Structure formats: structure tokens, C-alpha cells
Amino acid sequence: MDTKVIKKHKKGKQKKPKPINKRITPLIRMERPLRLVSPHNYPTNTFSKKRVSSSTPFNSLEQRRQVYPKNLSPQKNDIKFIGKFESGNLDSVFTRGDFAYEIHISPDPKHTAQWFYFKAENINPGKYTFIITGFHRDTGIHHHGVTPVALSVTDKKRGIGWKRIDSDINYWLSISGRPREYTMSFDFTVKKPDSIYFAYTYPYNYTDLNEFLKSLPNYVKITNILTSAGKLNVPMIFWDADKQKSYELPEKFKEIHHGKKPLIVIAARHHPGETCSSYAMEGFLEKLFNKMDPEATDIRNEYSFLIIPMVNVDGVVCGFYRPGLDGIDYNRVWKKKTKTQLGNSILSLLDALTETRKLVFFLDFHGHAGLFNAFTYTVKNRRIPLTDLASLFPRFMSKACPYFSSTSSYTLGPKAYDRTMRVALHHRYSVPFSYTLEMSIGGSTLTKTHNQFTPNEYREIGEATLTSMVQLLLNHREIKKQLLGIASPPKSNLQRDFASFSDFRIKRAKKIDEKIHEHRRRLKPRSANTSDVDDYDMEN
Numbered sequence: 447m448d449t450k451v452i453k454k455h456k457k458g459k460q461k462k463p464k465p466i467n468k469r470i471t472p473l474i475r476m477e478r479p480l481r482l483v484s485p486h487n488y489p490t491n492t493f494s495k496k497r498v499s500s501s502t503p504f505n506s507l508e509q510r511r512q513v514y515p516k517n518l519s520p521q522k523n524d525i526k527f528i529g530k531f532e533s534g535n536l537d538s539v540f541t542r543g544d545f546a547y548e549i550h551i552s553p554d555p556k557h558t559a560q561w562f563y564f565k566a567e568n569i570n571p572g573k574y575t576f577i578i579t580g581f582h583r584d585t586g587i588h589h590h591g592v593t594p595v596a597l598s599v600t601d602k603k604r605g606i607g608w609k610r611i612d613s614d615i616n617y618w619l620s621i622s623g624r625p626r627e628y629t630m631s632f633d634f635t636v637k638k639p640d641s642i643y644f645a646y647t648y649p650y651n652y653t654d655l656n657e658f659l660k661s662l663p664n665y666v667k668i669t670n671i672l673t674s675a676g677k678l679n680v681p682m683i684f685w686d687a688d689k690q691k692s693y694e695l696p697e698k699f700k701e702i703h704h705g706k707k708p709l710i711v712i713a714a715r716h717h718p719g720e721t722c723s724s725y726a727m728e729g730f731l732e733k734l735f736n737k738m739d740p741e742a743t744d745i746r747n748e749y750s751f752l753i754i755p756m757v758n759v760d761g762v763v764c765g766f767y768r769p770g771l772d773g774i775d776y777n778r779v780w781k782k783k784t785k786t787q788l789g790n791s792i793l794s795l796l797d798a799l800t801e802t803r804k805l806v807f808f809l810d811f812h813g814h815a816g817l818f819n820a821f822t823y824t825v826k827n828r829r830i831p832l833t834d835l836a837s838l839f840p841r842f843m844s845k846a847c848p849y850f851s852s853t854s855s856y857t858l859g860p861k862a863y864d865r866t867m868r869v870a871l872h873h874r875y876s877v878p879f880s881y882t883l884e885m886s887i888g889g890s891t892l893t894k895t896h897n898q899f900t901p902n903e904y905r906e907i908g909e910a911t912l913t914s915m916v917q918l919l920l921n922h923r924e925i926k927k928q929l930l931g932i933a934s935p936p937k938s939n940l941q942r943d944f945a946s947f948s949d950f951r952i953k954r955a956k957k958i959d960e961k962i963h964e965h966r967r968r969l970k971p972r973s974a975n976t977s978d979v980d981d982y983d984m985e986n
Contacts, residue, residue: 524541524568525547525566525567525568525569526566526567526568527539527547527549527564527565527566527567528564528565528566528567529552529563529564529565531565532651532652532653532763532765533561533563533649533651533652533718533762533763533764533765534563534564534565534765535551535552535559535561535562535563535564535764535765535766536549536551536552536562536563536564537550537551537552537553537580538550542575542577545572545573545574545575546574546575546576546577547574547575547576547577548577548579549562549564549576549577549578549579550578550579550580551578551579551580551581552580552765553580554582554766554767554768554769555766555769555772555773556768556769556773556775557582557625558582558583558766558767558768558769558775559580559581559582559766559767560581560582560583560585560646560719560767560768560815561645561646561718561719561765561766561767562578562580562594562644562645562646563643563644563645563646563649563765564643564644565641565642565643565644566641566642566643566644567641568639568641569636569639569640569641569642570636570639571636571637571638571639572635572636573633573634573635573636574633574634574635574636575631575632575633575634576631576632576633576634576644577629577630577631578629578630578631579620579627579628579629579630580627581627581628581629581630582625582626582627582628583628583815583816584617584619584626584628585617585815585816585887586815586816586817587815587816587817587818587886587887587888588615588617588630589617590818590888591614591615592615592887592888592889592898593610593611593612593613593615593632593898594610594611594615594630594632594644594645594646594647595608595609595610595611595644595645595646595647595648596608596609596611596634596642596643596644596645597609597642597643597645598640598641598642599640599641599642599643600638600640600641608643608645608648608649608901610898611632611634613632613633613634613635614632614633615630615631615632616630616631616632617629617630646719646887647719647721647722647813647887648721648722648725648900648901649721650721650724650725651762651763652678652756652759652762652763654724655681655724655755655756656681658728658731659681659683659755662731662732662735663735663737665691665692665735666683666692666735667683667684667692667693667694668681668682668683668694669681669682669683669684669694669695670682670694671694671695671696671697672788672791672792672795673788674758674759674760674770674771674788675760675770675771675772675786675787675788676759676760676763676771678759678760678763679759680754680756680757680759680788681755681756682695682752682753682754682755683731683751683752683753683755684750684751684752684753685734685746685750685751685753686703686705686750687705687707687746687747687748687749687750687751688703688705688706688707688750689703689705690746690747692735695795699794699795699797699798700798702798702799704801704802704803705750705802705803706802706803707748707749707750707803708748708749708750708803708804708805708806708807708929709749709750709751709752709799709800709803709804709805709806710749710750710751710752710805710806710807710808710809710915711751711752711753711754711796711805711807711808711809711871712727712730712751712752712753712754712808712809712810712811713753713754713755713757713808713809713810713811713867714726714727714754714755714756714757714810714811714812715727715755715756715757715758715759715762715811716757716758716775716776716777716810716812716867717758717761717767717768717775717776717777717812717813718758718761718762718764718765718766718767718768718770719766719767719768719813720812720813720814720887721813722811722813722885722887722899722901722904723811723812723813723885723904724755724756724811725901725904725905725908726811726883726885726904726905726907726908726911727753727755727811727908728905728908729904729905729906729907729908729909729911730811730908730909730911730912731753731755731908732905732908732909733908733909733912733913734746734751734912741912741913741916742912744916744920745912745915745916745919745920748919748920749806749807749919750799750803752795752796752799754792757776757788758770758776760772761776770786772786774786776788776789777810777812777865777866777867778865778866779865780793780865780866780867780869780870780871781864781865781869781870793874796871796874796875800875804875804929805871805875805877806877806878806879806919806929807877807878807879807880807915807918807919808867808868808871808872808877808879808880808881809880809881809882809883809911809915810866810867810868810881810882810883811883811885811908812882812883812884812885813884813885813886813887814884814885814886814887815886815887815888817854817884817886818886818888818889818890818891819849819850819851819854819886819890819891819892820843820847820849820850820851820883820884820885820886820890820907821840821850821851821852821854821855821856821883821884822839822840822843822855822856822881822882822883822884823855823856823858823863823868823881823882823884824836824837824839824840824855824856824857824858824868824879824880824881824882825857825858825859825860825862825868825869825872825880826857826858826859826860827859827860827872827873829860830872830876830877830878831878831928832878832879832925832928832929833878833879835878835922835924835925836857836878836879836880836881837855837857838918838922838925839879839881839914839915839918840852840855842913842914842917842918843910843911843914845914846910846913846914846917847906847907847910847914848890848892848893849890849892849893849899849903849906849907850892850907850910851892860872860873866882868880868881868882878929879918879919883907883911885899885904885907886899887899889903890903
């Protein structure tokens with residue numbers, strides 16, 4: 447069956463749509479894949495408006511032959527595909543000729559698949575075409591030439607890591623029903639026998655996180671009191687500004703030390719496929735716990751930290767893009783009591799920490815597949831003090847980071863996205879500064895070269911985040927003054943009554959003194975040598 451494109455209906459006679467050629471061709475050919483510049487033949491209308499009636503856009507006369515999973519015996523010259531490893535999600539592979547392969551990724555529980563990660567072994571020299579299908583989002587960045595990444599096993603031995611694919615990329619709608627499905631294709635040239643890893647973007651798995659946490663200074667202690675639905679530890683870091691040290695939190699939240707200094711919460715990887723958030727978290731943690739950094743020292747002295755580097759560990763291990771093992775989007779469950787045991791445990795922990803501490807700042811690192819640059823979402827709520835100053839943080843970020851766009855940052859109302867962690871914690875704990883920091887999976891349009899991001903740029907964004915927090919929370923006089931006020935422990939009714947009575951006595955005594963002073967001035971006779979200020983005034 448030929449693939450047909452149905453054009454927008456117009457009045458009058460309509461021409462029959464022409465079928466796409468029976469060859470492996472995309473609907474749109476992308477150019478300049480290494481720079482975020484629209485190709486010359488980029489269509490004026492959005493690609494998502496095109497409707498494709500066929501379930502496969504690359505119909506071919508040749509018969510497909512399945513070469514993956516492993517239970518199928520590959521032929522002598524076939525590439526060996528591997529997808530059963532941490533964060534891998536390969537479902538099946540078919541050959542479409544000697545150098546073309548149709549790859550199906552494993553679906554997410556809720557039709558949100560966008561991530562792929564697999565290995566191709568025993569690749570002989572040649573130019574190959576990989577057609578990857580099973581995506582469920584029309585991501586705008588791919589229409590501008592943003593490419594996946596590849597890792598050569600041979601190059602890895604020489605110290606060369608993941609690189610963007612130096613090839614044209616094609617991305618189109620392949621199934622127009624519900625749910626929709628999109629397909630990506632690209633060419634890849636192999637110059638010598640090798641084994642190659644391919645991924646949607648730079649991978650960062652659960653093992654990578656644990657290895658990184660081990661590399662932090664010895665005074666940073668990791669807490670593993672929370673477990674996921676898949677029985678994996680969800681590591682956390684707690685820094686107590688009152689005790690000036692990091693320590694493991696107790697399993698019984700009632701035993702948590704009650705400090706007075708305000709609390710900051712930082713999280714990442716609600717969505718497993720947004721790996722850039724983990725690289726940003728690395729940059730943030732390295733700067734925060736660097737004792738030689740004066741900014742980090744200042745903010746550690748004044749603020750406590752609770753850091754959750756990877757919220758959705760199950761989804762990361764399984765190779766999902768958005769949900770967890772239970773099929774739930776972990777950033778849409780925070781309103782009131784959550785649907786997940788992990789979410790309820792985190793809220794219980796925050797309840798215990800905020801009994802005497804005030805939660806004043808929250809930030810969640812995320813990745814974005816539809817827009818470029820880095821930007822923030824924040825909440826504006828007139829009922830909570832200081833939220834009118836929340837727009838200062840994006841301004842500080844734009845000065846500290848060349849990839850951050852303050853003009854792309856959004857200030858939303860208190861009811862928008864109320865199930866996200868950003869908004870839910872804002873309402874639950876009256877957090878004045880609550881942000882989601884989004885980073886493009888593609889790159890930045892703010893620099894002259896328009897380069898695609900690498901892990902180094904994401905780490906720079908994480909470092910700039912801490913710098914901007916210092917500017918907001920420590921260097922802004924009004925904010926610092928007010929936060930010290932709202933960060934004090936809540937008083938009991940008896941304490942409040944006693945304080946009110948004491949204030950009344952002080953004010954009353956002051957008024958009596960003023961009346962006595964005025965009465966003495968009137969009774970005392972004046973002479974020519976008497977100054978305007980009498981002895982009573984000089985003493986006081």
C-alpha cells in the first residue's frame with residue numbers, strides 16, 4: 447500500500463494526492479545537522495499538520511526480515527543488535543536491504559515513548575540507514591536538524607566519548623491514529639569494523655548516578671531511606687546549615703533534627719528520558735560542595751539543602767521516556783496525596799523538615815524536546831509573600847549562563863499545572879521561589895555558532911543555577927531580610943501572647959516618658975544662656 451498525504455481541504459475541485467515514492471525517503475530532508483539552522487527547504491506550515499494515512503511511511507518492494515530479538519538466529523553478515531541493558535529499550539529489528547534497518551523501540555506504559563538506546567555489534571564498513579519508529583511526540587527540534595548521539599567502542603578505548611551523529615536526520619508522522627506515532631531515520635557511515643551504541647540523547651543511567659555520588663567529597667553523606675516501586679534505593683543528600691554538616695537522615699522522620707535556617711529543595715529526573723537534567727545536577731552538586739568556592743560556602747552557611755538527584759529511578763533503569771514502572775508520570779502526582787508511595791514518602795519527609803524550617807526555594811531540573819535554550823517556569827501568587835520578586839531569578843540566570851533565555855521564561859498563575867511538584871510544593875509549604883528549569887535536548891540559539899548541547903553545557907547550566915541562587919537569596923537585601931523573618935521557627939500561642947503583652951508594656955512606658963519629658967520642659971525657666979536642649983535630653 448502506498449503512503450498518501452492528505453492535504454488541507456479547499457473549496458472546489460480537489461486534486462488526488464500523490465503517493466510517496468516507494469523508497470526509503472522522508473517527507474522532509476533536513477540539512478545542516480550540526481547547527482540549529484532551518485534548512486532551505488523547511489516548509490512554511492508546521493510538520494504536525496500533515497496527515498499520513500498509512501501505518502508505515504517507508505513501504506518498500508523488498509520483504510522485511512526480522513533480525514532481533516535474540517531468539518531469531520541471525521545470518522552470517524547480519525549486525526547483532528543488543529537492547530537488554532540498563533536504560534535500553536530495543537523491541538525488534540528488521541532488515542530492509544543490505545544496509546538499511548527498521549528498528550522498533552519498546553513502548554512506554556502510557557504511550558509516551560521518545561527515548562531509544564541500543565547497541566549494534568559487528569558492523570562492517572559502509573553507509574547504513576537506520577529507521578527508528580515508535581515515537582509519540584512531534585518534537586520541533588528535529589525539524590531544525592538536531593541529531594541523536596553515537597558511541598564507538600573503538601573510539602571509547604582512545605578516550606573519545608559520545609558524539610552527535612554527523613548526518614541528515616528525518617522525522618515524520620507515520621501513524622495518524624490515536625495514539626499518533628512518529629518515525630526517525632538517519633544515515634551512519636562506518637569506516638572500519640566496529641560496535642556502536644546509539645541513543646536519543648546523551649545517556650545517564652542509575653549506575654552513572656551512583657558512581658558520581660561516590661566521587662563527591664567524603665563529608666557529603668548519601669541517604670538511602672526511600673525506595674522505588676521496583677525496590678531500588680532513591681538516593682538523597684541532606685545538608686544541615688544549623689549543624690554545618692551533611693549526614694544521613696533517619697528512617698523515622700520524627701527523629702530529624704529541627705533546625706531554624708531555611709530549606710532549599712533541588713530535584714531532577716522526574717522524567718527518565720530527560721538525561722540532561724542529571725548532567726545539570728552534576729554541575730550543581732560539584733559547585734555546591736566545593737569548599738574552595740566562596741559562593742557555595744556562603745549559601746551552605748545560611749541555607750539547608752535537600753537534594754534528590756534522580757526521582758524516577760525505575761523509569762531510568764527500564765528505558766522509559768516519561769513514566770515510572772507503575773505507568774505514572776511522577777511530575778503529575780503531587781497535588782494533595784500522591785498516587786505513589788515514593789511521592790508520599792517525600793512529602794512526609796518534607797513535612798518533618800519544615801516543622802521548624804521554612805522551605806523558601808524549590809527547583810526541578812527538566813529537559814525539553816520542543817524548544818531551544820534553557821528557561822524557567824515559575825509561580826506567581828499574591829497570597830504568598832515575595833512571589834512578586836520571583837522573576838528576578840531568570841534575570842540572574844541569563845547573566846550567569848550564555849545558554850539561558852529570560853525572554854523564554856514563563857511566570858504562570860497559581861492554578862496552572864497544579865499537579866507538578868513545582869506548584870504543589872508552592873501551595874503546600876507557601877514556597878515564595880519555586881521553579882522548573884527546562885533545558886533543550888537540542889541546543890542554544892543564543893550563541894553565535896548555534897551548537898548543539900553536550901554534557902559540558904548542561905553542567906555549566908547547573909553551576910550557573912547555584913550562582914543565580916546566591917544572587918537571589920544572599921545578595922538581594924530585601925529578599926534576604928524577609929527570608930530571615932519567615933525562616934524563624936513558628937511561635938506557640940503562649941509565646942505570641944507574651945510577646946504581644948511585652949510590646950504593649952514597652953510602648954506604654956515610652957509614652958509615659960515622653961509626657962514626663964514634655965512636662966519638665968514646660969516647667970523649667972529659660973535664660974539667655976540656656977540652650978535649646980536641656981539636661982534631660984542630653985542624658986537620653
